[in-house]
Amino acid sequence: MAASQDPTPETWAAVFAHMSGGVLSEQTVSTVLELITSLAKDTLPGSVGAGVTLVDEDGSHRTAAATDPIVERLDALQYELGEGPCLTATHEAVPVRVDDLSGERRWPRWSAAAAQDGTSSVLSVPIVHAGRSFGAVKVYSPRTHGYTDQSEEILERFAAQASILLANMHTLAAAEELNEKLLQALRDRDLIATGKGIVMLRENLDADAAMRRLLEMSAQRRITVREVAAEVVASIHIESV
Amino acid sequence: MPYLPDGEYRQRFHAALRATRLDMEELWLRYFALGGEVGRVEIEAYLNGLLPLPSLQHDLLAHAINERLDELAPPRAPYASELPPLE
Numbered sequence: 001m002a003a004s005q006d007p008t009p010e011t012w013a014a015v016f017a018h019m020s021g022g023v024l025s026e027q028t029v030s031t032v033l034e035l036i037t038s039l040a041k042d043t044l045p046g047s048v049g050a051g052v053t054l055v056d057e058d059g060s061h062r063t064a065a066a067t068d069p070i071v072e073r074l075d076a077l078q079y080e081l082g083e084g085p086c087l088t089a090t091h092e093a094v095p096v097r098v099d100d101l102s103g104e105r106r107w108p109r110w111s112a113a114a115a116q117d118g119t120s121s122v123l124s125v126p127i128v129h130a131g132r133s134f135g136a137v138k139v140y141s142p143r144t145h146g147y148t149d150q151s152e153e154i155l156e157r158f159a160a161q162a163s164i165l166l167a168n169m170h171t172l173a174a175a176e177e178l179n180e181k182l183l184q185a186l187r188d189r190d191l192i193a194t195g196k197g198i199v200m201l202r203e204n205l206d207a208d209a210a211m212r213r214l215l216e217m218s219a220q221r222r223i224t225v226r227e228v229a230a231e232v233v234a235s236i237h238i239e240s241v
Numbered sequence: 242m243p244y245l246p247d248g249e250y251r252q253r254f255h256a257a258l259r260a261t262r263l264d265m266e267e268l269w270l271r272y273f274a275l276g277g278e279v280g281r282v283e284i285e286a287y288l289n290g291l292l293p294l295p296s297l298q299h300d301l302l303a304h305a306i307n308e309r310l311d312e313l314a315p316p317r318a319p320y321a322s323e324l325p326p327l328e
Contacts, residue, residue, distance in 0.1 A: 189275070222317075
């Protein structure tokens, strides 16, 4: 068992205060994930590196943050072989701890390559929010039995922080997309209202009748009301020039 | 003039709506973009046959559905009148 000293509650308070401050002030996810991985490496002594694996929209995996090249190597190998502790942690949404990779049978090819690269134990915890798995946070150790139940609890707290961040980023992206759709709808509506006003003047119609004219023209010519309105507006512009 | 389709008209309207594969949010946004004046909740109530709407609002909703169906439809052959005139 690794000689990891117990962090005091004060250390924890400092670590999480640091992280919350980071979440508030940093603009990009990757910066915060880098911070989370470097804190994970520092708070789990004996680790050669820590990293975060994320699942992209298309289902592919990538390492979003890694403290050391060995993490990138071991992660890339998991994605390439389609097997490994972080993939299992991500897809089964369970923490995966391996005390001795030389005896590991679940991912024979990856475990052999990792052992060759000097890694003997690994701990990988899923990043889950509201039932959705975003990926995993992992640490690698050159010693067997590098991690304990307590290490698992600690890494789970980092994963919880990462999950809040990622869930928020996800919501933000969805909100931005809706925002863009709404702006487009407002632009269309504006153009159509302008076209309607021109038809009102030109054909001496009230607002509802003018709108019906636009709908008729659109249906007859099988072009959108927006396109009809754009033509009406453009025709005024030509007349006035 | 309030309007609330029933029976066969309502069924036809719903069949067209289903064919658009739009959810309420998307349908309402398209209706709104055309100049629709009624809120999402009222549109949903109208579709459920609970609340009548002015006929122009119905037509805007129908038009939003039909424009979407045109987007999904396979290409159509052009008529001679749509072709550029021959020299």
